Amino acid sequence: MTGPKNLESRTKHIRATWASRCNKILYMSSVETEFPTVGLNVTEGRDQLYWKTIRAFQYIYQHHRNDYDWVLKADDDTFVVIENLHYTLSKQDPEKPVYFGRRFRPFVHQGYMSGGAGYVLSKEAVRRFIEGFDMAKCTHFSIIEDMALGKCMETMGVEPGDSRDVKGRQTFHPYPPDKYLIKKPPRKRPWFLLYDYYKPREGPECCSDHTVSFHYIYNVQMYMLEYLTYNLRPYGYQYRYNPDSAETESESNTTTPVSA
Amino acid sequence: MLSEGSSFMKGMALGGIFCLLLSLLGSFTPGMQSSPEDQHHHHHHIKAPTNDELQSLSEPQMLELSQKVRVYCVIMVQPKVLVYWATAKDTWGKHCDQAVFYSSESAKALEAVDLNEQDEWAKLHKALKHAYDNSGDLRWFFVARPTTFAIIENLKYLVLAKDPNEPFYIGHTMKSGELEYVEYESGIVLSYEALRRLVNVFKDGEKCPERGRSLWKLSEEKQLAMCLKYTGVFAENGEDTQGKGLFNSKSVGSLIEDGMSKNSLDVVEGCCSDLAITFSGMSPNQMQVMMFGVYRLRPYGHNFHDSLIFLPPEGSDND
Numbered sequence: 001m002t003g004p005k006n007l008e009s010r011t012k013h014i015r016a017t018w019a020s021r022c023n024k025i026l027y028m029s030s031v032e033t034e035f036p037t038v039g040l041n042v043t044e045g046r047d048q049l050y051w052k053t054i055r056a057f058q059y060i061y062q063h064h065r066n067d068y069d070w071v072l073k074a075d076d077d078t079f080v081v082i083e084n085l086h087y088t089l090s091k092q093d094p095e096k097p098v099y100f101g102r103r104f105r106p107f108v109h110q111g112y113m114s115g116g117a118g119y120v121l122s123k124e125a126v127r128r129f130i131e132g133f134d135m136a137k138c139t140h141f142s143i144i145e146d147m148a149l150g151k152c153m154e155t156m157g158v159e160p161g162d163s164r165d166v167k168g169r170q171t172f173h174p175y176p177p178d179k180y181l182i183k184k185p186p187r188k189r190p191w192f193l194l195y196d197y198y199k200p201r202e203g204p205e206c207c208s209d210h211t212v213s214f215h216y217i218y219n220v221q222m223y224m225l226e227y228l229t230y231n232l233r234p235y236g237y238q239y240r241y242n243p244d245s246a247e248t249e250s251e252s253n254t255t256t257p258v259s260a
Numbered sequence: 261m262l263s264e265g266s267s268f269m270k271g272m273a274l275g276g277i278f279c280l281l282l283s284l285l286g287s288f289t290p291g292m293q294s295s296p297e298d299q300h301h302h303h304h305h306i307k308a309p310t311n312d313e314l315q316s317l318s319e320p321q322m323l324e325l326s327q328k329v330r331v332y333c334v335i336m337v338q339p340k341v342l343v344y345w346a347t348a349k350d351t352w353g354k355h356c357d358q359a360v361f362y363s364s365e366s367a368k369a370l371e372a373v374d375l376n377e378q379d380e381w382a383k384l385h386k387a388l389k390h391a392y393d394n395s396g397d398l399r400w401f402f403v404a405r406p407t408t409f410a411i412i413e414n415l416k417y418l419v420l421a422k423d424p425n426e427p428f429y430i431g432h433t434m435k436s437g438e439l440e441y442v443e444y445e446s447g448i449v450l451s452y453e454a455l456r457r458l459v460n461v462f463k464d465g466e467k468c469p470e471r472g473r474s475l476w477k478l479s480e481e482k483q484l485a486m487c488l489k490y491t492g493v494f495a496e497n498g499e500d501t502q503g504k505g506l507f508n509s510k511s512v513g514s515l516i517e518d519g520m521s522k523n524s525l526d527v528v529e530g531c532c533s534d535l536a537i538t539f540s541g542m543s544p545n546q547m548q549v550m551m552f553g554v555y556r557l558r559p560y561g562h563n564f565h566d567s568l569i570f571l572p573p574e575g576s577d578n579d
Contacts, residue, residue, distance in 0.1 A: 016527065084560050087560035177549050178549050203577070221513070227516070228550075228554065229559060231534045232536060235535055236326065236413055237555065238570065
């Protein structure tokens with residue numbers, strides 16, 4: 001999701017990094033350009049974000065209905081590792097009504113997915129979202145895009161999935177890595193973790209090796225994450241985390257939320 | 261005859277004194293006495309072995325090498341920057357086979373060899389001597405300050421096929437007049453033989469004084485290069501198979517900014533090597549993020565068929 005003002009400063013760097021790993025990438029804006037951007041029937045502005053999202057999904061459903069199994073919505077300041085998204089979704093069925101992201105607890109009974117961290121809807125979930133608006137079961141009742149979409153998901157019977165890895169580490173992150181990774185002495189939940197549905201962790205356990213996204217990532221950091229993810233590596237290093245190995249499969253992934 | 265002879269003798273004496281004066285003056289300049297080796301001055305490069313070179317080694321040889329390349333890290337700290345010290349210890353220091361901290365003065369909070377010394381060159385001098393005396397069976401030495409971040413596995417890969425019984429002095433090379441030296445900030449690599457020769461020349465207070473001459477005080481990195489040069493050891497630039505430098509005195513972010521301002525077509529490709537060994541100028545928090553970025557964050561399904569295996573360190577949670 002982007003706009004004319006951000007193409008040079010933000011979206012350009014997404015196009016230069018992770019966008020090409022998507023099977024298909026669409027840059028949603030209020031204006032059609034040669035970037036290329038899709039011009040949706042909206043105006044720019046934070047209070048228009050949910051309208052833009054609704055129109056974006058409607059556009060995709062109208063023009064690309066048979067081109068996808070999953071649809072990822074991300075912002076122009078989100079860094080995404082597409083291979084890890086593929087991996088997270090590989091065990092899921094796109095024909096089922098389900099969506100994944102960083103699950104938040106408040107406002108919506110079943111929880112909702114953080115907008116900034118990016119969320120991904122199954123084919124069926126997209127169909128139900130469109131149907132919701134067609135049948136006026138879902139409306140633009142709030143400008144808070146992620147929460148409002150989450151409410152629509154609940155209304156339309158779309159299940160919020162658990163995107164954590166086999167060690168219970170989060171894969172979608174609404175903030176940059178330094179927010180979570182720095183070890184802190186045990187403390188009460190800081191403000192940026194207050195919404196988390198599953199009990200959050202600070203320090204190295206915060207984040208999966210196969211992380212899918214970070215948010216609030218701008219130009220230099222975008223390339224830096226690209227370099228750290230895809231280029232720089234320790235030669236010969238035997239990584240500790242191997243999700244497919246027999247040992248880790250035996251570890252169960254709890255889905256019950258822990259009370260805050 | 262006698263008068264001619266005495267003039268000749270006077271001339272000889274004068275000439276002799278003049279020469280002596282000249283050579284004495286010469287030894288006070290920071291310039292180098294030329295040795296046979298640098299009549300043919302080449303820009304020395306050390307490249308990491310290519311996969312072809314490695315494949316020429318048999319599997320048992322490769323396994324033997326994985327365990328054989330062991331690194332003693334000489335980390336030069338100061339109590340006034342305690343947080344960097346603690347960070348180095350908690351991050352990249354764990355990947356050294358042995359990491360020893362050498363401090364200018366003792367600090368209660370962290371364990372270090374107290375050099376009881378403020379002069380930079382004297383500190384380095386003492387630390388290297390101590391490292392040599394305590395190296396056990398470790399044959400490679402990496403010298404850095406805790407403001408540097410290092411990926412020791414990539415260092416091991418660089419020196420993999422090199423014999424530590426040969427003299428090696430590797431890093432990011434810089435030139436100062438005729439002197440080529442390894443930049444301290446991006447880390448210095450010494451083989452056992454290079455260190456042995458260095459410790460030997462330390463005994464020579466003329467060639468390699470423990471305290472820099474106050475008139476021509478050289479930085480410790482240049483002093484090191486000079487002492488090594490006396491022993492026939494020359495600085496070599498560490499680079500990958502594409503010629504990209506492996507030792508960086510800047511942070512990843514800074515190098516990327518450079519690429520962006522140059523409007524490179526591929527900012528990441530142009531930035532830095534995939535097997536980079538050092539970066540510098542990062543904050544302690546950034547170093548924690550580097551541990552995650554280097555040792556954990558990766559795309560599922562991208563596997564490398566490396567010829568060596570380096571195991572993760574024991575008792576560590578951030579790699």
